Amino acid sequence: MRDTVVVEDRQKPVVAAVTEEFVEHGRNIANLEGHSDMRQLVFPYLLEGLPSEDVRRIAEEMYPQFLKVIGAER
Numbered sequence: 234m235r236d237t238v239v240v241e242d243r244q245k246p247v248v249a250a251v252t253e254e255f256v257e258h259g260r261n262i263a264n265l266e267g268h269s270d271m272r273q274l275v276f277p278y279l280l281e282g283l284p285s286e287d288v289r290r291i292a293e294e295m296y297p298q299f300l301k302v303i304g305a306e307r
Contacts, residue, residue: 235262252280254279274295274302
């Protein structure tokens with residue numbers, strides 16, 4: 234999240250990618266850093282240990298949401 238804050242401070246479009254488990258923690262960090270409107274893309278928890286084809290499917294499903302969150306919908 235702090236890396237996302239650094240990028241946002243430089244006026245660059247950025248989205249923090251977090252799993253469901255860390256949404257609240259991410260919001261807390263963003264608030265502490267003065268970025269209460271930090272954009273987050275929330276992935277299902279737990280990704281670790283999933284077969285690569287499942288991870289690829291999740292990434293493909295999340296891509297349109299990423300574009301929407303970053304403001305670059307196709």
